[in-house]
Amino acid sequence: MTSDRERAHPLLGVVALVSSVLALWVGLTVTPSRSSAFTVAFVAVEALSAAAGLGLVGAAITTRGRAGARTFARVAATAQLALAAIVVVLLALSAAWLRGIYGALGEGLAWAAIVAAALVVEALAIVPIVQLVVLRERRR
């Protein structure tokens, strides 16, 4: 018998897919980074997350490969969460540096960096956390 949580998997897949596409759009057009290394890592992780979302939807439709799709989704969610954590840490370090070096202006920039970190948590961390929670429950 299929549980409520399992029935939620395709919805989770759609949410992951949409949020990754949105994140890619924001990250590449609205707030692009001038760092090639970051851009490559960001695109790779978001592409992985989008593919995992597609996998969850596909597995639900075809009723095949559900276990593999779940594992893939967990890996992608973990990678996305790790990226979000790294970005938040780097933003916090930047805020500290800007505040220390640039005086009053740096204080403003530091606040902007902290607000950006909060937005990163919302945009990049919430969906993978929900994914991991839902998918882990299923595993138990």
Add this chain to the structure above:
Amino acid sequence: MRRRLVVATLALAAVFAALAAVDRAARLAPRGAPLDEAEARAALARLRRVAGGGGEGAPDALLARARPTILYATAWSGGRPTQRARGEGATLAAALDDAARRLGLPPSAVRYKLDLLVGEGPLPSLPEPLLAASLVPGRDGVAATRDGARADLLPDDLLADGLYARALQGAFARALAGADLELGADVSAIRRRLARALETARPPSLRRTRWDQWIEPATPGAPPLPVERGHLARTPARAHAPLVAAARLGGDYLLAHLHPDGRFDYEYYPDADQSPPTDEFAYSLPRHAGATLYLADLARATGDRRLLDGATRALAWLAAQHPPGTSAVAAPSERTLSLGATALASVAASAHQRAAAALGVPVDDALAAWATALARHLTAQQLPDGDFAHFYVLDTNGGGRRDEATHVLYASGEAALALAARARAVPAEAATLAPAVDRALTALITANDRTFATQFFFVEDHWTCIAAEAAWELLPSTTRARAARYCADFAAFLRRSQHHADDALGRADPDLVGAYGFTPLLAAHPTPVGSRTEALLATRAMAARLGHDTRALDAMIDDGLAFLLRHQLGDDALYWAPAPSAARGGVLLSDVGRRVRIDFVQHAGAALLRAAEEVWYSGRP
């Protein structure tokens, strides 16, 4: 599961319903169509004729069609609204005649202005801070009614009394140091004024109004002028002659505010015809140097000796501003020397040398020696990584030390520009200065790589790009390519915050096209438009040399120039100033911040002059 889905859908629907309700509560309802130029011309002519006792005359077809109208007719004289009357009627002609009869004969030479109500909506009962942010500065009026009586505060009233926006204060303002932001209308004062007009002690509820505004030109017989946010909404052509004329007007403003001792009126308030005195700490030496630089550049471009003499006088005053034991620029009692003041003084001194050479005028030996000393100080402040120490702290023994830990905005870019300008002014030093300039620019264009956060945005890199273009001949090809790329990225970043004619805000507020910002609730500032346009022109020059496509830059530059031309104060725009000749050529902080500071004029003028020289001068229509 299905139940949760229903709950979620209902919650979403409730959110959308709430948004729709808020939109409906705040939206302005149309109250009439704006006038076109022919209608405005006919309307102002009729107003003048009837108010002057000339009778209503033959019915004018343009004014006779049915359109319920509320309007205000104001007679402006000596920078003040000497007479004002409201007119209402079933046609524009009837409303005009109604207002004109109430106005009566004008006391002296006046310019008539019409404010025609085109939109009105409620100002919802909100907490004061939200209500304060509910007026579009310079554009919205406020109305109140009581027992059938109506009182209006027109945009001109709110602008004149500075009620649209209060300067930010406290920690938030400190965090936005130097941004000169104003936000939030003075709703209490607005309420008091309307209550007084309605002769009631009870604070009236307010309504938001929108007005189509037209004024007679300063020169009789010329076409009527549309007004928006207190400035002319019409944009002059962007061709060589009007750009040079506007640049000259900026130079004339600075000359008019340059005292015999070489000091400028630091700030001028056109609506009060006053320049408040400033002490040695409030008077910014970098801004004095910037204004001097502009006079020198304009003198070189135009060959105008008056401008060169003005620059000489201002430079001589600047050369005297230093503590004992140093030539670096600072208030004489200051013990900490900031790099920016000395750097911009050096740029001004180099520009002055080039202007003097162009006009065949010898440079005073003392000024030349001072310029050399400034360049020496700047090279001594350069650090091994190419960046600069932004401060030098004098000690009591006549010596001093570099402060390498504290950084401020602009200083490194200004110092790089100073060294590049020195190399251009004194070719004999070019070979010696070239490595220092290369290192300085390399440090500038890699500075944002130092932290993760700064790889997503630029702060203010206009001096960097101006310096890179000025140093072009001194730079190796690798640095040229990197600098051009960096400035192209800077331009792309700026483009995202510039208002364009084809975006939603540009369509709603066409007079803001070319400005930088993200909402009409924060008044647009011409000064960043000036400095960024100048940087874009430098970026364009570098891109053109490398054979890159410049069309996107051209569009940004054109929009920026149009905005600057709309915002330069001229006689037509100065109906609200008692002494137009003293304000002519000035540029305000913003439409709602009615003060002219020397650097506002410098940045706008430099962009206009550079555009005339580099883009439109070279054959572009």
